Amino acid sequence: MDGPHSTRRGDGSEPTFLGTPPAPGQRPDELLLQVAKGDQDAFAALYDHIAAPVLGIVRSVLRDPAQSEEVAQEVLVEVWRTAARFRPDKGGALAWVLTIAHRRAVDRVRSAQAATDREHKAALLEQTPAYDEVSEAVDRRLEREHVRRCLQALTQMQRESVVLAYYRGLTYREVAELLAVPLGTVKARMRDGLIRMRDCLGVTA
Amino acid sequence: MTAADLHMLAGAYALGALDEDERHAFEAHLADCESCAVEVAEFLATSARLAFAASQPPPAAMKQQVLARIAEVRQEPPKVELPAPRPPAPVSRVRRGARFALAASIAAAVGLGGVAAWQYERAQDAHQQAQQAQAQTAEIAAVLSAPDAHAVVGSVGGAGQGTSATLVSSRSQNRAVFLTPGLPQLPTGKTYQLWFNDAGVMRPAGLVAPGAADQTILLKGPIGPASGMGITVEPSGGSLHPTTAPIALMPFAAT
Numbered sequence: 328m329d330g331p332h333s334t335r336r337g338d339g340s341e342p343t344f345l346g347t348p349p350a351p352g353q354r355p356d357e358l359l360l361q362v363a364k365g366d367q368d369a370f371a372a373l374y375d376h377i378a379a380p381v382l383g384i385v386r387s388v389l390r391d392p393a394q395s396e397e398v399a400q401e402v403l404v405e406v407w408r409t410a411a412r413f414r415p416d417k418g419g420a421l422a423w424v425l426t427i428a429h430r431r432a433v434d435r436v437r438s439a440q441a442a443t444d445r446e447h448k449a450a451l452l453e454q455t456p457a458y459d460e461v462s463e464a465v466d467r468r469l470e471r472e473h474v475r476r477c478l479q480a481l482t483q484m485q486r487e488s489v490v491l492a493y494y495r496g497l498t499y500r501e502v503a504e505l506l507a508v509p510l511g512t513v514k515a516r517m518r519d520g521l522i523r524m525r526d527c528l529g530v531t532a
Numbered sequence: 533m534t535a536a537d538l539h540m541l542a543g544a545y546a547l548g549a550l551d552e553d554e555r556h557a558f559e560a561h562l563a564d565c566e567s568c569a570v571e572v573a574e575f576l577a578t579s580a581r582l583a584f585a586a587s588q589p590p591p592a593a594m595k596q597q598v599l600a601r602i603a604e605v606r607q608e609p610p611k612v613e614l615p616a617p618r619p620p621a622p623v624s625r626v627r628r629g630a631r632f633a634l635a636a637s638i639a640a641a642v643g644l645g646g647v648a649a650w651q652y653e654r655a656q657d658a659h660q661q662a663q664q665a666q667a668q669t670a671e672i673a674a675v676l677s678a679p680d681a682h683a684v685v686g687s688v689g690g691a692g693q694g695t696s697a698t699l700v701s702s703r704s705q706n707r708a709v710f711l712t713p714g715l716p717q718l719p720t721g722k723t724y725q726l727w728f729n730d731a732g733v734m735r736p737a738g739l740v741a742p743g744a745a746d747q748t749i750l751l752k753g754p755i756g757p758a759s760g761m762g763i764t765v766e767p768s769g770g771s772l773h774p775t776t777a778p779i780a781l782m783p784f785a786a787t
Contacts, residue, residue, distance in 0.1 A: 409608050470581070521542075
């Protein structure tokens with residue numbers, strides 16, 4: 328179902344092998360360091376690690392398939408272009424790439440939505456939370472199962488704060504307005520939610 | 533906003549839920565806060581897992597398209613840490629490249645010898661630096677030479693150690709430039725921060741290095757509804773909202 332993508336990795340330290348493990352020495356961090364030196368083969372190998380989650384998070388935020396693919400391609404080219412800026416000590420290659428992907432998707436949404444802000448928010452409230460779709464589409468995938476379980480272990484407000492910000496691309500101010508809670512509460516729920524997710528997923532930086 | 537308040541933004545930051553100004557303020561804070569950096573690295577790795585859970589197999593053709601595109605894209609060189617403070621921008625180019633219609637008094641008061649608008653940004657590669665310098669220099673020149681440029685001279689800081697500053701604004705350019713021969717030194721860990729005064733609500737407009745001589749600073753962001761500018765002393769890296777009383781408030785035009 329996912330073509331050439333035989334593995335899924337989380338933070339790089341705790342791989343979840345669902346198929347053939349990648350060749351030794353081909354971890355995303357090492358590949359990205361090679362890419363920074365202009366290695367196009369390393370980029371092709373890195374692509375196999377990152378293309379699906381990049382497209383996934385962009386699509387989660389943007390929804391429109393054609394636009395998502397366009398933004399995902401821009402993100403992948405940006406990874407190539409700016410690879411030399413990657414610092415391995417700041418959360419790993421995947422975190423670096425996916426931060427770019429999320430930011431570009433959000434940039435696209437925010438530039439388009441300024442005019443219709445209020446309607447947009449009203450529509451968001453009526454939408455099914457994204458993690459349900461995520462879990463429905465991919466129940467069989469261990470990684471998604473794991474993330475879904477951890478999301479379910481959050482309090483409702485932690486979960487809504489995390490999901491609306493990350494999967495929907497809202498700012499914490501927008502989340503606060505949407506959930507009708509004070510800004511400080513949302514900031515705290517996002518942080519608490521990520522602490523719980525981090526521990527539940529066994530993430531180490 | 534205090535460092536503790538900024539710390540609380542770590543979650544929102546890792547979820548991509550800060551707007552641009554807040555993100556820059558937080559990243560500036562991050563550079564000086566080791567415990568934050570560890571937490572943020574873990575949070576970013578956690579949000580990456582959220583992205584993985586949303587993975588969508590891309591169309592098969594996309595890989596070839598992307599590989600074809602990157603073959604034609606030049607890679608940026610790495611960031612290089614340069615000794616701070618940053619060297620002044622090329623002055624001769626400023627003088628040749630722009631005709632300043634600005635009152636001679638301003639030029640005399642501050643000179644253009646110290647165009648150093650990027651004192652506080654991390655050093656980046658020389659190529660990008662030069663491009664930024666040119667872009668900022670052009671924007672500063674556009675404000676200073678705008679037909680509707682207004683200059684207001686004020687004093688900053690207490691008696692005895694105070695200094696003068698000039699605020700030049702242009703409604704047509706919707707930008708403002710802050711010029712000072714140098715603000716007084718501050719204790720380590722403190723910086724000056726500029727704010728737009730939106731009818732009493734302060735909007736971040738950039739940082740000024742204490743003690744640095746001859747500064748010409750393009751205020752970050754448009755003037756918008758602001759009627760003037762304020763300066764406060766903030767923790768290094770700046771704050772999202774003023775945490776101290778302003779040491780100076782300057783209107784954009786004398787009333």
